[in-house]
Amino acid sequence: MKPGIFLLETAKYSLGSIRQNKLRSVLSVLGITIGIYCIIAVYALVHSMEININRQFTKFGTDVVFVQKWPWDQWGSNYPWWKFLGRPVSSPTEAQFIEDKMVGKMAEKVAYIFSNDEKIQANATILSGTTVQCISENFAEIQDIRVETGRLFTAQEINSGEPVAVIGSTIARELFSGRAIGQKIRIGSRICSVIGVIELEGSSIINNSKDDQVFIPLTLGLNMYSYRDNEDAQILIKAAKGVTLDDLTVEVDLLLRQYRKIKPGKESNFAVNRMTMITSAVSELFSQIQKIGVVIGGFAMLVGCFGVANIMFVSVKERTKEIGIQKALGAPSIFIQLQFLLEAVWLCILGGLIGMLLVWLTFIGLNAVLKTMMDGGVTLILSPSDTYLGLWVSAAVGVLAGFIPATRAARLNPVEAMRAK
Numbered sequence: 001m002k003p004g005i006f007l008l009e010t011a012k013y014s015l016g017s018i019r020q021n022k023l024r025s026v027l028s029v030l031g032i033t034i035g036i037y038c039i040i041a042v043y044a045l046v047h048s049m050e051i052n053i054n055r056q057f058t059k060f061g062t063d064v065v066f067v068q069k070w071p072w073d074q075w076g077s078n079y080p081w082w083k084f085l086g087r088p089v090s091s092p093t094e095a096q097f098i099e100d101k102m103v104g105k106m107a108e109k110v111a112y113i114f115s116n117d118e119k120i121q122a123n124a125t126i127l128s129g130t131t132v133q134c135i136s137e138n139f140a141e142i143q144d145i146r147v148e149t150g151r152l153f154t155a156q157e158i159n160s161g162e163p164v165a166v167i168g169s170t171i172a173r174e175l176f177s178g179r180a181i182g183q184k185i186r187i188g189s190r191i192c193s194v195i196g197v198i199e200l201e202g203s204s205i206i207n208n209s210k211d212d213q214v215f216i217p218l219t220l221g222l223n224m225y226s227y228r229d230n231e232d233a234q235i236l237i238k239a240a241k242g243v244t245l246d247d248l249t250v251e252v253d254l255l256l257r258q259y260r261k262i263k264p265g266k267e268s269n270f271a272v273n274r275m276t277m278i279t280s281a282v283s284e285l286f287s288q289i290q291k292i293g294v295v296i297g298g299f300a301m302l303v304g305c306f307g308v309a310n311i312m313f314v315s316v317k318e319r320t321k322e323i324g325i326q327k328a329l330g331a332p333s334i335f336i337q338l339q340f341l342l343e344a345v346w347l348c349i350l351g352g353l354i355g356m357l358l359v360w361l362t363f364i365g366l367n368a369v370l371k372t373m374m375d376g377g378v379t380l381i382l383s384p385s386d387t388y389l390g391l392w393v394s395a396a397v398g399v400l401a402g403f404i405p406a407t408r409a410a411r412l413n414p415v416e417a418m419r420a421k
Contacts, residue, residue: 031304032351032397033358036390038300041359042293044386048363050286052378054279056208062275064142065248067094067235067256071271072278087269088260089114089233092218095136097259098235098252106251108240111139112218114233116225120214121186122175130171131213132187134221142238145210150181150196153217161219166196170211187214190224203378245274301393304351305401312344312405323409324418337410344402345395352394356387 060066069087092112099110113135120127137158139145145152147166157164165185172180172194183194198210216224227233239248249272256270316323323336363380370378 029347029351029354031307032301032348032394033304033355035297035301035304035397036352036355036394037358039294039297039393040356040382040386040390041362042297043290043389044359044363044382045380046286046290046293047383047386048380050283051381053282057275057278057282059143059208060275061142061236061238063239063245064275065237065239065245065252066273067098067237067252067270068232068273069270070231072273073281084271089228089230090235090270091227091233092136092222094256094259095235098237098255101255102237102251104240106240106243106248108238109138109142110238111142111236112136112234113139113236114221114225114227114230116221116230118188118214120171120175122183125175127171127174132221133213133215134218134225134227135215136218139236140215142236145215146199147196148199149179150194152196153215158217159219161217161223163190163192163220164195164217165192166198166215167194168198168209168211168213169200170209171214172197185214187216188224190220192216192220203373245276249274301397304348305397308344308347308398308401309405312340312402313408315343316340316405316409319409320412321418323412324414324416327412327414328418333410336412337406340406340409341399341402344406345398348394348398348401349391352390356382356390 067090069089070084090112095110095112098107103110113133115131115133117129118132120130120132135153135158137153137155140152145166148169150166152166153162153164156162165187167175167180167185175185176183180194180197184191185194186192198215201209201211203209203211221227237248237252239245252272253268256272257268260269262268326336327333360382363382366380370380
């Protein structure tokens with residue numbers, strides 16, 4: 001018999017056995033379904049959270065370096081915060097110095113930002129603890145701020161400190177029942193005109209959504225607050241085309257050391273950060289969480305594996321006479337072995353498919369809840385890689401659970417098997 005026909009006949013026979021023993025098949029599938037559901041749900045949930053968090057961070061720019069007092073690559077229980085606490089914060093004059101030296105060479109644009117938590121008021125509505133972002137001219141281009149209605153600041157408004165503001169969608173909805181453009185808001189003690197409303201982003205896991213923020217020109221912000229009171233004041237430098245972040249980092253480090261008159265051999269009192277520092281740490285963290293989750297889910301899978309193996313042993317015992325007849329008629333041992341092995345694999349794959357279907361339905365329900373709670377800022381995803389993992393695990397468990405029963409069936413003596421009751 002040709003190998004293709006042999007495998008096809010073996011597959012048909014194993015599927016026929018599954019259809020003939022529906023109750024037994026259902027019981028076998030149930031354990032695998034629970035196991036795959038546990039593993040893939042944990043795996044896909046962790047994977048989704050990693051994607052969502054990294055997506056939030058990469059919004060800040062993958063071709064941008066951020067100069068501030070706190071480094072981003074030393075987080076952990078041993079983070080030496082006392083070492084960085086006394087560092088000076090980045091200043092607008094430093095940003096201007098870097099812009100004069102680098103734009104048109106290694107940098108495309110340079111911007112500056114600092115923030116302050118403030119009380120915002122319009123009419124009788126008061127919002128406390130709102131983040132007010134004081135931004136320079138190029139910030140909106142580096143961070144890609146998109147307005148839904150109205151416009152962004154002009155260079156004249158930023159440089160002269162005009163009392164104007166661009167507000168997030170949530171702020172606009174809470175302060176104004178209708179059109180926000182042209183309305184007046186009180187930011188602390190200053191009255192500002194709303195000239196733009198930012199597109200809805202949805203809530204953010206890392207609390208960086210622009211929906212709840214107010215943006216004002218840097219010069220206006222400097223007249224209202226002191227940038228030295230903001231620990232996260234930053235200079236943003238966007239790399240020019242063809243310039244790597246490594247080269248840009250070295251150049252920024254040299255220029256700022258020159259500006260701050262730091263002697264050779266002494267440690268810099270500033271940090272030049274990039275988003276990959278955070279996204280790499282996030283990916284490493286979630287990789288560890290994922291491994292723990294898979295181990296926990298693996299116990300559920302192990303129970304399902306034993307369940308399938310036990311039922312396959314019962315199946316071999318019940319069909320001993322049938323096996324003896326097949327062997328007496330000339331069926332090779334490999335046919336018997338593959339027959340039971342494929343039966344176990346089909347059962348496990350079927351259980352895996354049902355388990356992944358349940359994960360998908362669970363994610364649909366959770367996404368509906370998250371959309372209501374977070375305006376679509378977080379989405380759970382059952383990715384193709386998660387699906388492939390589920391199928392491979394199911395098939396592997398089928399082979400593991402069916403190998404010993406299938407081998408025992410293949411080794412039966414045909415004469416003794418036909419005599420079995």
